Amino acid sequence: MSLFGLSLGRLIEALCCLPGVGPKSAQRMAFYLLESNREGGQRLAQALLEALDKMTHCQTCRILSETDLCSLCADSRRDHGQLCVVEMPSDVQAIEQATNYAGRYFVLMGHLSPLDGVGPEALGMDLLAKRLDTDQIREVILATNLTVEGEATAYYISELAQTRGITTTRIAHGVPLGGELEFIDSNTLSHAFQSRQHL
Amino acid sequence: MSLFGLSLGRLIEALCCLPGVGPKSAQRMAFYLLESNREGGQRLAQALLEALDKMTHCQTCRILSETDLCSLCADSRRDHGQLCVVEMPSDVQAIEQATNYAGRYFVLMGHLSPLDGVGPEALGMDLLAKRLDTDQIREVILATNLTVEGEATAYYISELAQTRGITTTRIAHGVPLGGELEFIDSNTLSHAFQSRQHL
Helix, strand or coil: CCCCCHHHHHHHHHHCCCCCCCHHHHHHHHHHHHHCCHHHHHHHHHHHHHHHHHCEECCCCCCEECCCCCHHHHCCCCCCCEEEEECCHHHHHHHHHHCCCCCEEEECCCCCEHHHCECCCCCCHHHHHHHHHHCCCCEEEECCCCCHHHHHHHHHHHHHHHHCCCEEEECCCCCCCCCCHHHCCHHHHHHHHHCCCCC | CCCCCHHHHHHHHHHCCCCCCCHHHHHHHHHHHHHCCHHHHHHHHHHHHHHHHHCEECCCCCCEECCCCCHHHHCCCCCCCEEEEECCHHHHHHHHHHCCCCCEEEECCCCCEHHHCECCCCCCHHHHHHHHHHCCCCEEEECCCCCHHHHHHHHHHHHHHHCCCCEEEECCCCCCCCCCHHHCCHHHHHHHHHCCCCC
16 A cells, blocks of 8 residues: 555555454545545544534433434424334434334443443433333334344343333334345245235 | 534545446445544545645646656656657556556546547646657557547557657557457457467
């Protein structure tokens, strides 16, 4: 990389930290920014510094937010009685875009993973338990991913809720809409069979 | 995007300017930088600002460089008699990594493309002509891409060189090493057939 100077090497190395970007794409990005779009590069650097400076976590639901209380938690029209627990902020965005859910959220920022040292504290379970105690929650909707860790996390939270007598639901898993049976992976199909429902 | 605040929206928009990055990947990158790797984000912003500030073009060969004269042009051990003309700085890097070429370079920063308003001036052809006049060049090696525009650019430069009585060569095109004939695209195969050489 020293062919073009140290600062280019450092830029390529820094771009490699982005998810899905390896040395070749990082090099392509660096050349593009320096050759064809310096204005875009300036804008990216500024936007990055601004976002890193301003974005923090909502103190109620742990979502990414510029303010102590995020726009969803601050919205008094949303139902306090429903609490949807998800793993990541992007899950909130997906649910907001796809459904008409009008309750509250709690973002774990991950899932239980003892081997990686991620225990209940790191996921803010104490904050969640406090909300279950103080907010008047009727239903906890578990929308963690259907992975081993996501399932374990959902189970842990269902225990928290059920000891407090709160209804707990899990979003449905099975064959996606428009999915053709022959192309569905066998785990999903097996799950869909076991969870079949009466018509 | 206003779900999480304006600065996140701006960051996602700015990331979209990178080649090969669409709104979904940009969102994933933004969440990753803000959630899991703030240090990497800071480093990226700093590296970007530093590179944009320091990187300029070599005044002799037009390659990206931190200094007025790039490390290749400043290296007195390299042969002044050979000049390899390429389209992009990444081409120089590829040639340096793959071959033991020890001559000089000239980087066009593109190819002739009259429809996009890219004429000889934009590619520094006047600078190239001056080098052909003043440097004692024995051979011009044309290593532009084998596209319509790359070929037209190579032809233009070969005219420049030949009117000055300088030998002009073009890098070989054909079936790549290890390439199996049945999987080679028909244009390449046709070209390889036409350019067959005596054993």
